[in-house]
Amino acid sequence: MAQVLKGNAVIGQSGGPTAVINQSVVGVIEGLKANGFEGKIYGAHHAVAGMLKGDFIELQDIPQDRLNRFANTPSAGLGSSRDKPDTEYCKNILKVLEQNEIHYFFYAGGNDSSDTCRIVNELAKAEGYELRAFHCPKTIDNDLVCNDHTPGYGSAAKFVAQAFMGDNLDNAALPGVKVNIVMGRHAGFLTAASILGRRSDADGPHLVYVPEARLSVDKIMADVDRTFKKYGRCVMAVSEGIHDENGEPLAAKLAEAAGGEVERDSHGNVQLSGSGALGDFISKAIKSKLGIKRVRADTLGYLQRSFAGCVSEVDQKEARGTGYKAAELAMAGDIDGSIAIQRLSDDPYQVTYAKIELGDVAAKTKHLDPKYIIDDCNICESFKQYLAPIVGPIAEIETLF
Amino acid sequence: MAQVLKGNAVIGQSGGPTAVINQSVVGVIEGLKANGFEGKIYGAHHAVAGMLKGDFIELQDIPQDRLNRFANTPSAGLGSSRDKPDTEYCKNILKVLEQNEIHYFFYAGGNDSSDTCRIVNELAKAEGYELRAFHCPKTIDNDLVCNDHTPGYGSAAKFVAQAFMGDNLDNAALPGVKVNIVMGRHAGFLTAASILGRRSDADGPHLVYVPEARLSVDKIMADVDRTFKKYGRCVMAVSEGIHDENGEPLAAKLAEAAGGEVERDSHGNVQLSGSGALGDFISKAIKSKLGIKRVRADTLGYLQRSFAGCVSEVDQKEARGTGYKAAELAMAGDIDGSIAIQRLSDDPYQVTYAKIELGDVAAKTKHLDPKYIIDDCNICESFKQYLAPIVGPIAEIETLF
Numbered sequence: 001m002a003q004v005l006k007g008n009a010v011i012g013q014s015g016g017p018t019a020v021i022n023q024s025v026v027g028v029i030e031g032l033k034a035n036g037f038e039g040k041i042y043g044a045h046h047a048v049a050g051m052l053k054g055d056f057i058e059l060q061d062i063p064q065d066r067l068n069r070f071a072n073t074p075s076a077g078l079g080s081s082r083d084k085p086d087t088e089y090c091k092n093i094l095k096v097l098e099q100n101e102i103h104y105f106f107y108a109g110g111n112d113s114s115d116t117c118r119i120v121n122e123l124a125k126a127e128g129y130e131l132r133a134f135h136c137p138k139t140i141d142n143d144l145v146c147n148d149h150t151p152g153y154g155s156a157a158k159f160v161a162q163a164f165m166g167d168n169l170d171n172a173a174l175p176g177v178k179v180n181i182v183m184g185r186h187a188g189f190l191t192a193a194s195i196l197g198r199r200s201d202a203d204g205p206h207l208v209y210v211p212e213a214r215l216s217v218d219k220i221m222a223d224v225d226r227t228f229k230k231y232g233r234c235v236m237a238v239s240e241g242i243h244d245e246n247g248e249p250l251a252a253k254l255a256e257a258a259g260g261e262v263e264r265d266s267h268g269n270v271q272l273s274g275s276g277a278l279g280d281f282i283s284k285a286i287k288s289k290l291g292i293k294r295v296r297a298d299t300l301g302y303l304q305r306s307f308a309g310c311v312s313e314v315d316q317k318e319a320r321g322t323g324y325k326a327a328e329l330a331m332a333g334d335i336d337g338s339i340a341i342q343r344l345s346d347d348p349y350q351v352t353y354a355k356i357e358l359g360d361v362a363a364k365t366k367h368l369d370p371k372y373i374i375d376d377c378n379i380c381e382s383f384k385q386y387l388a389p390i391v392g393p394i395a396e397i398e399t400l401f
Numbered sequence: 402m403a404q405v406l407k408g409n410a411v412i413g414q415s416g417g418p419t420a421v422i423n424q425s426v427v428g429v430i431e432g433l434k435a436n437g438f439e440g441k442i443y444g445a446h447h448a449v450a451g452m453l454k455g456d457f458i459e460l461q462d463i464p465q466d467r468l469n470r471f472a473n474t475p476s477a478g479l480g481s482s483r484d485k486p487d488t489e490y491c492k493n494i495l496k497v498l499e500q501n502e503i504h505y506f507f508y509a510g511g512n513d514s515s516d517t518c519r520i521v522n523e524l525a526k527a528e529g530y531e532l533r534a535f536h537c538p539k540t541i542d543n544d545l546v547c548n549d550h551t552p553g554y555g556s557a558a559k560f561v562a563q564a565f566m567g568d569n570l571d572n573a574a575l576p577g578v579k580v581n582i583v584m585g586r587h588a589g590f591l592t593a594a595s596i597l598g599r600r601s602d603a604d605g606p607h608l609v610y611v612p613e614a615r616l617s618v619d620k621i622m623a624d625v626d627r628t629f630k631k632y633g634r635c636v637m638a639v640s641e642g643i644h645d646e647n648g649e650p651l652a653a654k655l656a657e658a659a660g661g662e663v664e665r666d667s668h669g670n671v672q673l674s675g676s677g678a679l680g681d682f683i684s685k686a687i688k689s690k691l692g693i694k695r696v697r698a699d700t701l702g703y704l705q706r707s708f709a710g711c712v713s714e715v716d717q718k719e720a721r722g723t724g725y726k727a728a729e730l731a732m733a734g735d736i737d738g739s740i741a742i743q744r745l746s747d748d749p750y751q752v753t754y755a756k757i758e759l760g761d762v763a764a765k766t767k768h769l770d771p772k773y774i775i776d777d778c779n780i781c782e783s784f785k786q787y788l789a790p791i792v793g794p795i796a797e798i799e800t801l802f
Contacts, residue, residue, distance in 0.1 A: 013574075016575070017570070017571050017574045017575070019567075043801065045802065046574075057801055057802065059801075062801070066799060069797060069798070069799035070799040070800070070801060072797070072798075072799075073570065073797075073798040073799050073800065074567045074570060074571075074798075075567060075570030075571045075573070075574050076574040076575075077570070077574075077799075077800055077801055077802070078801070078802075079573065079574050079802065080574040080575050081575075082575065162708060162709040162710040162711075163704050163708055163709075165709040165710075166420075166475045166476060166703075166704065166707035166708045166709040167703055167704065167707060169418070169474065169475060169476030169478070169707060169709075170418050170475075170476045170703050170706065170707040172476070172480070173414075173418045173447075173476050173477040173478075173480050173481040174417075174418070174477075174481050174482075174483065178675075178703070197709070273697065274579075274684070274696075274697025274698055274699065275677060275680075275681050275684070275697075275698060276676060276677010276678065276680060276681055276698070276700055277677065277681060279676075279677060280676050280677055280678060280681075283675070283676070295675075296674065296675025296676075296702075296703070297675055297676060297677070298675065298700065298702030298703055298704065299677055299699065299700065299702070300704070301699030301700070302567075302568055302571050302579070302697070302699055303564050303567065303568065303699065303701070303704070305571065306567035306568055306570060306571040307563060307564055307567045308563040308564075308566040308567040308570075308598070308795070308796035308798060309563040309566075309711060309795065309796035310563075310710060310711065394709070394710065395709035395710035396470060396473070396474075397470070397473075397474040397475075397709060398467060398470035398471040398473075398474050398478075399471070399474065399478055400444065400458055400460075400463070400471060400478055400479070401446065401458065401478070401479075401480065
């Protein structure tokens with residue numbers, strides 16, 4: 001039964017920004033309007049923090065051309081938040097929703113965000129307050145369960161792939177060892193994207209270390225030594241979240257061993273990004289243990305998620321599609337859920353936007369399939385079959401040697 | 402008198418790669434062929450190192466479509482070198498040139514490369530060996546005298562500008578202090594390019610530190626404190642080559658103070674790139690001295706010069722143009738020189754490729770005009786007038802707040 005509920009809607013963007021999270025916001029707006037929604041559409045300034053204060057911007061009257069430009073703009077244009085709301089926090093959000101007659105709640109984010117969505121939704125149900133609560137997936141980490149892949153990943157993967165394509169050629173021009181640190185706390189999808197532009201074994205990245213692998217400094221040194229002897233150079237893609245043999249994050253252990261204070265976020269996670277420390281440690285170890293002179297480290301950093309001008313068109317389209325689908329379902333009378341991208345076929349590449357339960361995706365992490373990981377130090381070429389359609393066309397290169 | 406000298410030609414690429422240095426190689430090939438050259442065109446593998454060993458690849462028969470793809474490929478496809486040849490080294494190069502009947506010598510690189518070109522040229526003259534020796538400008542640092550700007554700079558500037566556009570929005574979404582380290586040892590041109598996408602004072606970068614400014618840690622802290630109080634956030638563009646009040650590089654002092662060994666290149670320069678140390682130091686100082694919690698540092702690193710898929714079309718065209726011009730002059734009977742890009746007008750943007758003397762550009766450094774530097778902590782909006790035509794169109798963005 002299609003039932004249009006009166007009232008207003010709110011949209012929030014949570015967690016780390018991506019190149020396409022504004023697409024999801026615009027998708028929701030378009031999905032609501034196309035299905036007869038007539039209330040106000042509020043954008044929550046800085047996600048739950050804005051919802052708590054009623055700090056909203058009205059989105060329903062923004063002209064389409066401006067919405068299109070906004071959709072194409074990287075980062076989270078409504079402002080984001082790292083707050084992890086508990087039940088008390090969510091109760092206060094619900095009060096603000098009630099005061100503003102908001103009956104449609106859309107939240108774009110990762111697995112923590114779907115959990116927030118779930119809590120608010122359950123509180124509303126308990127109170128008998130009519131709410132339609134939908135989560136739109138978003139994370140460059142690509143680590144949401146029930147999703148073939150997530151909005152934000154394809155564009156970040158394109159950035160990482162093109163960064164490595166250029167850096168491999170740079171390293172070929174001036175040979176040495178190059179360590180590149182890639183984002184990804186628990187899942188290696190983004191680091192694995194470094195291989196997309198690789199044409200043969202002689203191309204970098206020659207070594208790819210993902211959080212799913214079990215590593216030691218000694219193993220890494222042996223891998224580098226072997227590769228450098230073979231090719232006279234070595235390009236490494238190293239996830240910021242690499243783990244040791246006991247499953248402990250190497251970066252946190254290194255930071256603690258160095259006597260530095262370890263910063264933790266509100267979820268209790270050690271802060272990994274925003275520092276060059278891991279790359280510098282690996283670089284120093286290679287110089288001192290292997291005696292290789294030219295060793296350089298770069299940390300790809302926040303550019304991976306927000307660089308202006310490097311975006312996957314498929315990713316843009318799908319991010320918009322998930323937002324549209326959430327709004328469409330809410331307008332059709334669906335109460336709650338999360339939208340998941342599910343792949344129907346590889347060739348031609350086809351996906352569908354499926355509704356799953358909020359609890360299905362909350363607080364869980366999807367990992368890279370072990371079949372893609374070679375000897376804990378590389379990624380299989382077959383991973384490209386999964387990745388290529390999500391990223392779309394990448395830069396073309398030609399070499400003479 | 403147009404005089405076609407019989408014999409072969411060699412082309413080398415030296416110093417740090419850029420996104421367009423292959424364009425210059427293709428420009429030389431095209432310029433030679435269009436002007437009746439009939440000999441072999443050798444590409445020197447790894448620059449002077451290849452010339453010393455006669456490690457050449459023949460370029461004259463490569464089909465045009467492959468040349469075009471090669472021209473569009475970032476990094477130095479012939480291989481580069483950091484060797485700084487002395488007279489003895491150059492004497493040995495000259496022997497190899499003689500053995501291979503090479504009478505045309507083209508060298509793309511920075512000011513050190515023009516000096517190499519000058520030494521080989523003078524040795525040839527002293528011996529009475531007929532040589533036409535030309536230098537093609539190349540450096541993302543944009544620090545060659547007699548040049549309005551240099552090939553490689555426009556593309557690197559586009560990367561930096563788009564990185565800051567996205568990162569400013571990322572910082573607006575999750576406010577805090579963000580330190581971004583940009584390449585540039587002596588000249589602030591690339592760091593200054595960070596302002597190109599800035600739309601108002603509220604947009605980052607809010608602080609821009611170039612090597613030409615005179616800085617202290619205390620001044621930087623006062624600047625950040627003032628900015629953070631005003632905007633609730635702060636994005637900083639910091640050149641890797643920033644200097645203290647005495648003109649000493651801050652990064653080298655910090656590295657030495659931290660007890661680390663300092664790496665120097667064959668030119669005696671302290672190695673600045675390939676480490677996150679400077680950003681991490683500034684980040685820690687802001688946390689401890691100002692008590693600001695969310696402080697992150699990224700070092701843009703080698704991506705600035707070799708990222709695949711971010712290039713200025715004007716830069717591509719001009720890099721090819723300088724190569725073509727060098728070949729054209731050599732074929733017309735000119736003996737030696739360096740090609741300089743000189744701007745004829747801003748609107749419409751027009752340049753000419755002028756011949757200057759090799760000694761004019763060798764071992765000199767152009768600096769950012771002091772008129773562009775505000776209070777040793779920012780770059781004037783008027784710099785965009787100089788920069789914009791070199792970079793060409795950049796990503797468009799739209800914000801709602």
